[in-house]
Amino acid sequence: MAGVQIDGLEKKFGNLRVLKGIDLDIRDGEFVSFLGPSGCGKTTLLRSIAGLEDINGGQVVLGGQPISKLPPAKRDIAMVFQNYALYPHMNVYKNLSFGLSLNGVPKAEIEERVLNAARILQITELLKRRPKQLSGGQRQRVAIGRAIVRDPKLFLLDEPLSNLDAGLRVTMRVELANLHKRLGVTMIYVTHDQVEAMTLSDRVVVLDQGKVAQFGTPLELFYAPQNLFVASFIGSPKMNFLDVAAQAAGDKQLKVSADDLFRDITIALETSPANVAGPHKLGIRPDNIELVTQDEAHMSGQVMLVERLGTESQVHIRLDNGEDFVAIARGTHPAATGDHVFLKFPAQHCHIFNGEGQAYPRELDAETRSLIDRQKSLHGAAQKGEEK
Amino acid sequence: MLRAFTYGALIFLSAMFILPFYWTFITAVKSVSELYQYPPVFWPSDVQWENFITAWFKQPFDVYFKNSAIVVVMSTIGQLFSSSLVAYGFARFHFKGRDVIFIILLATMMIPWDVKMIPLYMEFNMLGWINTLKPLIVPAYFAEAFFVFLLRQYIMTVPIEIDEAARMDGANSWQIYWRIHLPLMMPALVLVGTFHFMNAWNDYLGPLIFLNDQSKYTLTLGLSMFKGLHETDITSIAAITVLLCIPPLILFFFAQRYIMDGAIGSSVKG
Ligand SMILES: Nc1ncnc2c1ncn2[C@@H]1O[C@H](COP(=O)(O)OP(=O)(O)OP(=O)(O)O)[C@@H](O)[C@H]1O
Ligand SMILES: [Mg+2]
Numbered sequence: 001m002a003g004v005q006i007d008g009l010e011k012k013f014g015n016l017r018v019l020k021g022i023d024l025d026i027r028d029g030e031f032v033s034f035l036g037p038s039g040c041g042k043t044t045l046l047r048s049i050a051g052l053e054d055i056n057g058g059q060v061v062l063g064g065q066p067i068s069k070l071p072p073a074k075r076d077i078a079m080v081f082q083n084y085a086l087y088p089h090m091n092v093y094k095n096l097s098f099g100l101s102l103n104g105v106p107k108a109e110i111e112e113r114v115l116n117a118a119r120i121l122q123i124t125e126l127l128k129r130r131p132k133q134l135s136g137g138q139r140q141r142v143a144i145g146r147a148i149v150r151d152p153k154l155f156l157l158d159e160p161l162s163n164l165d166a167g168l169r170v171t172m173r174v175e176l177a178n179l180h181k182r183l184g185v186t187m188i189y190v191t192h193d194q195v196e197a198m199t200l201s202d203r204v205v206v207l208d209q210g211k212v213a214q215f216g217t218p219l220e221l222f223y224a225p226q227n228l229f230v231a232s233f234i235g236s237p238k239m240n241f242l243d244v245a246a247q248a249a250g251d252k253q254l255k256v257s258a259d260d261l262f263r264d265i266t267i268a269l270e271t272s273p274a275n276v277a278g279p280h281k282l283g284i285r286p287d288n289i290e291l292v293t294q295d296e297a298h299m300s301g302q303v304m305l306v307e308r309l310g311t312e313s314q315v316h317i318r319l320d321n322g323e324d325f326v327a328i329a330r331g332t333h334p335a336a337t338g339d340h341v342f343l344k345f346p347a348q349h350c351h352i353f354n355g356e357g358q359a360y361p362r363e364l365d366a367e368t369r370s371l372i373d374r375q376k377s378l379h380g381a382a383q384k385g386e387e388k
Numbered sequence: 389m390l391r392a393f394t395y396g397a398l399i400f401l402s403a404m405f406i407l408p409f410y411w412t413f414i415t416a417v418k419s420v421s422e423l424y425q426y427p428p429v430f431w432p433s434d435v436q437w438e439n440f441i442t443a444w445f446k447q448p449f450d451v452y453f454k455n456s457a458i459v460v461v462m463s464t465i466g467q468l469f470s471s472s473l474v475a476y477g478f479a480r481f482h483f484k485g486r487d488v489i490f491i492i493l494l495a496t497m498m499i500p501w502d503v504k505m506i507p508l509y510m511e512f513n514m515l516g517w518i519n520t521l522k523p524l525i526v527p528a529y530f531a532e533a534f535f536v537f538l539l540r541q542y543i544m545t546v547p548i549e550i551d552e553a554a555r556m557d558g559a560n561s562w563q564i565y566w567r568i569h570l571p572l573m574m575p576a577l578v579l580v581g582t583f584h585f586m587n588a589w590n591d592y593l594g595p596l597i598f599l600n601d602q603s604k605y606t607l608t609l610g611l612s613m614f615k616g617l618h619e620t621d622i623t624s625i626a627a628i629t630v631l632l633c634i635p636p637l638i639l640f641f642f643a644q645r646y647i648m649d650g651a652i653g654s655s656v657k658g
Contacts (some may be wrong), residue, residue, distance in 0.1 A: 052552050074556035085549035089571045098567075100556030146553070 002063025002186060003028040003151040004049065008247075010057030011044055011210075016042045020210040021058065026188065026203075028063075029179050033197035034187045036207035037233070042190045045207070046156050050079050063153050077155040078147035080157060083163065084139045086131040092118075092142050092298060093127040096149050117148040120182070137168045144179070155187040161196065176200060198222075206230050217375045223368050229358035231283050237314060239283045239351070240325045242299075244278045246352060254352055254360060256282055260321040261298050267348050268363040278355040286314070288349035289327035291335065297342030301325065302336050317341060377380065409633075410619070416440065417624035423623060440631060443614075443624035451603060452610040459521055459595075459606060460588045463528035467584040468577055470531040475539035476565045480551060490540075497533045501593070509597060523598040524591070524606075535580045542576040543569055575646065582643045586636055607632055 004026040011019035018041045026032050034042040047053045049060055051072035059068045067075045086095050096114045105113075118124045123139040131139055140160060147155055160176075161169045177200055180187055190196050197204045198218040206213040206221060206229070214221060214230045225231035231239050242258065249255035252272050256265045265282070294300070301319035308331065315327045315335050327343060335341060353361050364372070415423070425477045478490050512523045546569065554564045570577075592608040599605060605613075611628050614621040 050556065050557070072552075072556050077556070079553070079556050081549045081553060083547060083549055085547060087550065087552040087554070087568060089568075089574075098554070098559075102563065146557070150557075374483040 003030070004154060004188070005061040006049070006058070006187060007059065007061075008058035009045070009048060009055055011041075011048055011053060011054045019048065019055075020212050022210075022212055024184060024205060024212065024215060029184050029186055030202045031177075031187045031189065031200060033191055033201040033204045034207055035194065035197040035204050035233075036192060036213075038192060040207040041210045042192070042207055043158055046079075046158055046188060046190050049154075050077055051075050051335045052079075076153045077156060078150050078152040079152075080143045080147050080158065081159045082159045084131070084143040086139060086142055086146075088131050091128050091130055092123060092134070092145075095131070095142055096127075099146065099150050113149045113151070114145075117145045120148065120179070121145050123320060136164050138170060139162065140172060143175075148179075148183070149192055153186065155185055156190075157187065158190045159192070162188075162191075164191075173200060177368055194236065198234075205235060208233075217372060219368075219375050223364060223372065224359075224361065225351065226359050226361075228281060228283075228353050228359075231351055231353070232361065235285055236287045237326045237328070239285050240289070240323075240327075242282045242284075242323065243384060244280050244282045244352075246273075246276045246354075248276055252363065256280070256350070256352060258282075260319070262300075263298060263349055265298065267347055267350050267352055267360075270363050273360055275353075280355065281353040281357075282345070283351035283353060284345045286326040287312075287328040288346060289325070290344040291315070291327060291333065291341050292344040292345065294342050296344050300340060300342045300347045303337055303339040303341055305337060306335055311345040315341070315353050317343070319343075391551075409421055410628055412474070412626050414574045415622060416443075416482060416630050418623065420623070439623055440627045443621075443627035444631070446621070447613060447625055448602070449607070449610055449612050449628070452605050452607045455521060455581035455583045455604060456589065456606040459524045459591075460526045460585055462521075463588050464581055464584050466525065467532060467535065468581055471535035471580060472528050472573065472577065473565065474531040475536045478536065478566075479540045479543035480561075481549075493533050494537060505593070505597060512598060518598055519604055521599075521604065524594050531583070532635075535584070538580060539573055539576055542573045546572055548654050578643050582639060583638055589632075589636060611653055 004024070006022055006024040006026075009019055009022040010017070011252065034045060036042055043159045048055050051067070051070060051298075055068060059066055062077070064077065067077075087098060090098065092113060096117060097110045100110045100113065114127075115124070118127055121144060123138065123141050123145060126134060126138060126142070134142065140163075141259060143160070144157075157176075161172050164172060175194060176189075180200075189197075189200060198221075201218060203215060203217050204221055206262040207216045209230045213233075216224070216226075221230055221234045225234060225287055228241075232241070238290060241349065242260070244256045244258040244261070247255050247257070249266055252269045254267045254269055254273055254276065256267060299319055301317040302319050302326075303315055307316070308315040311331050313329045313331055313333050313335065315329055315333070317325045317327060325343070329335060348365055351362065354360065406628065414430070414432050414437055417435045417437060418429065418432045418439075418604070419436050422429045422432055424435065466557070478486065478493075508523070512518055515522075517523050517526075550568060551564050554568050559567065590608065591606070595606045595609045596612075599609065602613075603604070607628070611625060614625045
């Protein structure tokens with residue numbers, strides 16, 4: 001077991017800079033997801049850690065040891081590939097034992113380790129079968145088993161669930177979480193599925209065009225996004241944005257105004273902002289928008305579409321300034337297409353971003369703050385437990 | 389009706405193909421009197437099985453057979469090994485000028501053997517290999533463009549992640565070739581092996597040019613010895629030809645079953 005430190009990692013394909021200076025400090029035993037849109041460099045980053053790609057700069061340290069110059073096999077890392085990459089001509093037992101036998105592990109020990117991994121993954125009855133004779137979920141297990149038997153310092157998983165159907169994906173997700181708990185080994189998990197990243201991970205790395213947009217716990221990303229990219233990428237439906245101007249208003253306060261806003265919004269921040277000139281963006285999540293009466297409202301607009309999901313209604317609104325917003329109202333909210341509605345943006349739920357798209361850290365309410373802190377410390381405690 | 393027609397056409401075509409073989413066969417077992425009879429005898433009344441044995445002992449065919457066997461076995465091993473290794477190189481390694489070299493390799497398929505004949509003779513002469521079996525064996529250890537092409541295509545259908553997984557498992561490039569790709573391309577290897585076997589087995593021009601002593605002759609050369617200046621021993625030619633057909637037939641029989649058996653090939657991804 002070991003943590004991973006990545007310093008200034010650079011990767012180019014020809015002239016294309018795919019990774020632009022990645023810095024990460026992943027703790028021992030942590031489950032970390034790489035999350036980001038297609039093409040942002042998740043797979044490339046993972047493969048660079050594995051040693052399957054030569055890097056153009058920076059370095060990777062695993063368990064205190066620089067590994068960037070080592071060949072993949074010497075790094076003590078196991079990888080689970082998206083398409084499983086099982087050896088088609090070998091049965092499951094051989095698939096699991098291949099790496100061990102290459103490394104000269106004695107036969108008896110190989111058998112013990114393979115049977116142990118098979119038991120953990122419940123594939124003991126499948127050991128004699130060829131990959132072709134397995135279902136998708138079973139293949140997935142074998143692929144994970146191949147990683148387990150090697151007892152590596154670090155697990156890398158590249159979208160391991162993306163080839164499974166929705167039901168199986170949920171099952172395997174839970175199994176992966178249990179496996180991580182059981183093995184206590186550091187795992188890095190690539191996905192473009194937010195739900196997977198949020199539910200499985202201790203912390204999530206959000207990547208944007210080859211850079212780390214934010215590295216934090218799932219709740220941090222959701223409640224305290226550091227920039228516009230993370231704010232709009234995390235959460236579904238997406239956060240709504242509005243062009244505004246900002247001015248400092250007393251201690252740790254920011255007053256937000258715009259021609260389109262019926263009234264100013266005063267947002268409480270963690271620190272007093274230094275420079276608030278220039279254009280700003282106000283962000284508010286759909287479920288934080290309240291449909292109210294005119295005297296409380298910040299803006300108004302026309303309902304274009306109401307999607308009734310049962311527990312909630314997603315109300316698509318064209319604001320008077322032409323922007324499209326989505327608000328989430330209760331399932332039985334009477335809003336109907338064509339209605340004119342009034343929207344309220346509660347100050348404590350507003351995010352504010354400067355011209356460069358950087359967020360002003362806002363003051364979180366006590367409940368949210370304690371939840372985030374708990375998520376952070378939960379991991380810390382688990383880690384100490386493992387170390388004993 | 390259509391069915392009857394289809395069957396009729398198929399039977400007719402099959403007959404057309406089988407006829408020469410049948411003719412060779414009955415020629416081999418005919419008695420001398422029936423051999424030259426006119427109109428030709430399609431159904432010999434006096435089947436002389438001993439013709440095979442007589443023909444075999446008219447010349448040292450056991451020596452020829454040994455020579456042929458050495459050439460065929462040794463060169464097939466070399467061909468399978470070298471072509472698959474070269475194919476692996478072209479399929480999985482990135483090096484400068486790879487594609488150009490590959491095109492050049494493919495272009496060599498265009499050069500007819502007749503053109504290479506004289507330079508090859510000079511080359512082997514310089515090496516002192518004339519009148520040995522080496523010119524018939526050694527070139528097979530330097531791969532054959534068509535087989536390289538075939539096997540490279542085959543390797544390229546295997547996802548690169550399988551190589552990478554093996555690499556993560558600690559396999560080096562050689563082990564990936566030997567333990568992953570070689571077993572995976574078994575069906576293609578059987579095909580290549582069969583092709584090469586047939587070429588080497590039936591090769592006449594090569595042995596004719598490179599071999600002088602009768603003790604070095606292969607079966608095809610021995611067969612041609614029946615064609616004398618003044619008379620041709622038709623019965624013996626037919627008899628040996630029939631015998632020569634047996635090994636390829638057996639090979640084909642097994643190879644075909646192997647190639648048809650899809651259990652080994654494909655099915656890499658789910
Ligand atoms: N071998 C390669 N040669 C050239 N460009 C590449 C290569 N591999 C990846 N790229 C480019 O690098 C960028 C990042 O690719 P990468 O596969 O890391 O994205 P990703 O985040 O994993 O995307 P996805 O979610 O679609 O898997 C893309 O623009 C891609 O086109
Ligand atoms: Mg990817």
